[in-house]
Amino acid sequence: MFAFLGRASYRFRWWVVGCWLILFCVALPFLPRVPEQLNVGGFSSPQTEAARARKVLERELNLSPSTLVVIVQSERLDARSAEFGTQLRALLADIDSVPNVTETILPRDDANLIADDGRTAYALVGLSLPPEEAQRQVAAFRAALRAQPDLTYLVAGGPAFFADIETVSQRDLRRAELIAFPFALIALLLVFGTVVAAVVPLIVGGIGVAVILLTLYFVAQTIDLSIFVLNLASMLGLGLAVDYSLFITSRFREELPDLGGNVAAAVENSLATAGRAVFFSGLTVLIGLLGLTRFEFMFLRSIGISGVVVVLFSTLAALTLLPALLGILGGRIERLRLRRRNVSSVRSRDTGFWSILAGWVMARPFLVLIPTLGVLLGLGTPFLRVNLSSPDATILPTDLPSRQGFDILTEAFGPGEISPLVIAVQSPSSIYTAENLRALYDLERWLMRDPRINRTRSVVSAGPQIGRESISRFVAVQRGIGVLGVDTGLERFASDRGALILAFTFFLPNDPESKALLRDVRAYELGGDLTMLVDGSTAEIVDVVDAMYADVPATIALIVGTTYLLLLVLFRSVLLPLKAILMNALSIVASYGALVFIFQDGHFSDVLQFAPLGFVEASLPVIMFCVLFGLSMDYEVFLLTRIREEWERTGDNTHSVAVGLQRSGQIITSAALVVVVVTASFVSAQVILIKALGLGIALAVLLDATIVRALLVPATMRLLGRWNWWFPTRLGRV
Incomplete structure (x- = not known):
C-alpha cells in the first residue's frame, strides 16, 4: 500500500503539490479570523455540585451568572x-449603557467591600451572561468607565480573566511561532547539513499548519473549541509535520545513492519503509488524542478534536506532499551544502557511535537498567505530592488587569475575600418558616465557630443580641422594612424558596485548608426541610478535578489497550508492545515530576519568568498523557521498525538491536531535537498553562529519545532475547 502511495505521489507529483498549494492559498484569508470562532473557558461542567448550586441561585435569587469586580484605590481619599463614594459613582455612571449589565453593589451597600486600610474598595457589577460569553463585553465595559481625579481602578473578575486569556494566548502564539520556525530551521540544518533538505520539512509543516487552522475554522462553526487549540495546532502541527518529514527525508537521502540516483524508486522505497512507520506512528498519536474527546469538559474535548485534525493533516502531508516534493527535487535535495556529508554514515555502514553504545549497554543490561529506572522514577517522585487545581488569575502574567486585581484583593482583603464558599439553600415550602430560619441560623453559627472562617453573610446575619428563638422576628422586621422601599439587602440573600450564605475563609481557593473546609460544610446536616449545595472557587476546583479524574482510568485503559493491539499487529510480537508502553510511561512519569518541581514548587521560576503557582493545573497531566503517549511511541515505532527489519534478515537479536539503533539513533535524536525546539518555544508563553505544556512535552520527548531509547530499550531487549519476537502461531492466524 505504501509503496503504491510512493509511486502515485511521484507520478502525479506536480498535481499533488498543486492541490496542497491551492489549499494553502484558500487558508490564508481565513487564518486571522480563526480566533473569532474560538471560545475561552470550558474548564467546568454543568453536572457538578458547584454548577448546580449556581443554577439554584440564578433561579431563586436572580443571581447574575457572572460578575465584574471594579477595584478602586485612592492615595488621598478614604x-x-x-467624596470617595461620589467619585466612585461618577466612575460607574455610564455602565448601564453596556449590554447585559444587571445590577451594581457599591461599598455603601456593603461596608465589607472596603479594605481595613481605607484606601482600597471594590464594586460588584452583575452581568446576565456566563463568564465565557460575558468576556466579550469587557472592552465595552472598560470604555464606559469615567476616569476620576483621585481614583485609580482596575476591572477584574471572571469575564475579565477570560478576556485577558484570549488576548495573551494570541500574543503567546505569535511569539512562539517567531521563535519556533528559525530555531527549527537551525536544528534541521544541523541534522541535514544542507539548506534544501532542511527547508523541505518546514515547508511541509507550514502548509500543514495553515490547512489545519482552516479546518478548525469550519469545525468551530458547529462545535465549541477552546482558544487554546491555536497553540496546540501550531505546537503539535509543526512538530509532527517536521518530525515525520525528517524521517522520510532521511530515508530518501539514504535510498537515493543506493539506487544509483533513481528518484522514483527512492521515493517508493522511502514510503514503503519510513512512510509505513509514519502512518502507524500517526495512528498511535491519534489514539492518544482521541482519548481527550471522552471528557465532558469543553476545554479537553476541543483539544482532543483539534489534535485529531492536527494528526490527520500532518500525517497526510508527510505521506503525500513530502514525497511529491522529494520527487521534484530528486538529487537537488543535497544542494546548498553547509558541511561535507560523511558518506560512510549512511546505510552501508552499520557500525558507529549508536551501535557501540548499544553493544556496551547489552553487555551489562542490569548495570544500565537498574540505575536508569531509578533516575526516571526519582524524577517522577515530586508528582506524589501534586496539588491539582483549576486555573485562576495566577496563571496570567502580572501586567494584566485581571491578575493585578486578583493580587490587590488578596493583599488588601486577605486571600479568602476572592473565594468565599457560596452555599445555596433550597426549601420545598418556604425559607421564611420559623423552623427553616432557625436551621439557617444554626448553620451560620456553626460556620462562625470554625477557626477557618473569617466572616459570613446571609439572611440570618445579625448581631449577638439576636438569639436563635428571635431570628424569625428579626427577619420579619427586615422584610417589612423592605416592603416600605428601604433597601435592607435581604433580597440578595433570600427568596421564598431559596437562600444564600457566603462564608469567607482565610485561605486561597486551592489551599488544602479550603478543600478540607468544603468537605466539612458539605457533610453538615441541615435542619428543617432545607437542602443545600455548595459553590465557590474551592468547590469548583474540587468538583472539576473529581469529575475530570473520574474519567481518567477508563481513558488510560482505552488508549493503552488500543495502542497495544495496534503495535501487536505492526510488530507481530506479544512482548514488544508491552515493553514500549512501559518505556513510554517512564518518560511521562518523569515529566509529571518536573511539572510539580517547577510550577508547583517554583524552582527555576526566575529563569522561566513566572510566579510559582503552588499547584498544577488539573488538565495538564491529562493532556500531557494523551499527547505524549502517542508522540513518544513515534520513536519506539521507528526504532523497532529498523530493528525488526534486521531481525527478519538475520534472526540475531543482539545484532539486530545494535544495527537498528545505529541506523535510527541519530535520526530519532534529530527528530526529537526538532520537536523539543518547537514545543520549548512555547515556554516563552505568558499563560503558565501553555508554558507548562510546552516545557512538559519538551522534557518528556528529550528523556524519551535519549535515556529511554538509548539505554533502556537495548537493555530490556537484550534481557528478553528471542522472547522479544514471540508471537503464538494461533494468534498470528487470528
Whole structure:
C-alpha cells in the first residue's frame, strides 16, 4: 500500500503539490479570523455540585451568572468618605449603557467591600451572561468607565480573566511561532547539513499548519473549541509535520545513492519503509488524542478534536506532499551544502557511535537498567505530592488587569475575600418558616465557630443580641422594612424558596485548608426541610478535578489497550508492545515530576519568568498523557521498525538491536531535537498553562529519545532475547 502511495505521489507529483498549494492559498484569508470562532473557558461542567448550586441561585435569587469586580484605590481619599463614594459613582455612571449589565453593589451597600486600610474598595457589577460569553463585553465595559481625579481602578473578575486569556494566548502564539520556525530551521540544518533538505520539512509543516487552522475554522462553526487549540495546532502541527518529514527525508537521502540516483524508486522505497512507520506512528498519536474527546469538559474535548485534525493533516502531508516534493527535487535535495556529508554514515555502514553504545549497554543490561529506572522514577517522585487545581488569575502574567486585581484583593482583603464558599439553600415550602430560619441560623453559627472562617453573610446575619428563638422576628422586621422601599439587602440573600450564605475563609481557593473546609460544610446536616449545595472557587476546583479524574482510568485503559493491539499487529510480537508502553510511561512519569518541581514548587521560576503557582493545573497531566503517549511511541515505532527489519534478515537479536539503533539513533535524536525546539518555544508563553505544556512535552520527548531509547530499550531487549519476537502461531492466524 505504501509503496503504491510512493509511486502515485511521484507520478502525479506536480498535481499533488498543486492541490496542497491551492489549499494553502484558500487558508490564508481565513487564518486571522480563526480566533473569532474560538471560545475561552470550558474548564467546568454543568453536572457538578458547584454548577448546580449556581443554577439554584440564578433561579431563586436572580443571581447574575457572572460578575465584574471594579477595584478602586485612592492615595488621598478614604474609601469610607463621602467624596470617595461620589467619585466612585461618577466612575460607574455610564455602565448601564453596556449590554447585559444587571445590577451594581457599591461599598455603601456593603461596608465589607472596603479594605481595613481605607484606601482600597471594590464594586460588584452583575452581568446576565456566563463568564465565557460575558468576556466579550469587557472592552465595552472598560470604555464606559469615567476616569476620576483621585481614583485609580482596575476591572477584574471572571469575564475579565477570560478576556485577558484570549488576548495573551494570541500574543503567546505569535511569539512562539517567531521563535519556533528559525530555531527549527537551525536544528534541521544541523541534522541535514544542507539548506534544501532542511527547508523541505518546514515547508511541509507550514502548509500543514495553515490547512489545519482552516479546518478548525469550519469545525468551530458547529462545535465549541477552546482558544487554546491555536497553540496546540501550531505546537503539535509543526512538530509532527517536521518530525515525520525528517524521517522520510532521511530515508530518501539514504535510498537515493543506493539506487544509483533513481528518484522514483527512492521515493517508493522511502514510503514503503519510513512512510509505513509514519502512518502507524500517526495512528498511535491519534489514539492518544482521541482519548481527550471522552471528557465532558469543553476545554479537553476541543483539544482532543483539534489534535485529531492536527494528526490527520500532518500525517497526510508527510505521506503525500513530502514525497511529491522529494520527487521534484530528486538529487537537488543535497544542494546548498553547509558541511561535507560523511558518506560512510549512511546505510552501508552499520557500525558507529549508536551501535557501540548499544553493544556496551547489552553487555551489562542490569548495570544500565537498574540505575536508569531509578533516575526516571526519582524524577517522577515530586508528582506524589501534586496539588491539582483549576486555573485562576495566577496563571496570567502580572501586567494584566485581571491578575493585578486578583493580587490587590488578596493583599488588601486577605486571600479568602476572592473565594468565599457560596452555599445555596433550597426549601420545598418556604425559607421564611420559623423552623427553616432557625436551621439557617444554626448553620451560620456553626460556620462562625470554625477557626477557618473569617466572616459570613446571609439572611440570618445579625448581631449577638439576636438569639436563635428571635431570628424569625428579626427577619420579619427586615422584610417589612423592605416592603416600605428601604433597601435592607435581604433580597440578595433570600427568596421564598431559596437562600444564600457566603462564608469567607482565610485561605486561597486551592489551599488544602479550603478543600478540607468544603468537605466539612458539605457533610453538615441541615435542619428543617432545607437542602443545600455548595459553590465557590474551592468547590469548583474540587468538583472539576473529581469529575475530570473520574474519567481518567477508563481513558488510560482505552488508549493503552488500543495502542497495544495496534503495535501487536505492526510488530507481530506479544512482548514488544508491552515493553514500549512501559518505556513510554517512564518518560511521562518523569515529566509529571518536573511539572510539580517547577510550577508547583517554583524552582527555576526566575529563569522561566513566572510566579510559582503552588499547584498544577488539573488538565495538564491529562493532556500531557494523551499527547505524549502517542508522540513518544513515534520513536519506539521507528526504532523497532529498523530493528525488526534486521531481525527478519538475520534472526540475531543482539545484532539486530545494535544495527537498528545505529541506523535510527541519530535520526530519532534529530527528530526529537526538532520537536523539543518547537514545543520549548512555547515556554516563552505568558499563560503558565501553555508554558507548562510546552516545557512538559519538551522534557518528556528529550528523556524519551535519549535515556529511554538509548539505554533502556537495548537493555530490556537484550534481557528478553528471542522472547522479544514471540508471537503464538494461533494468534498470528487470528
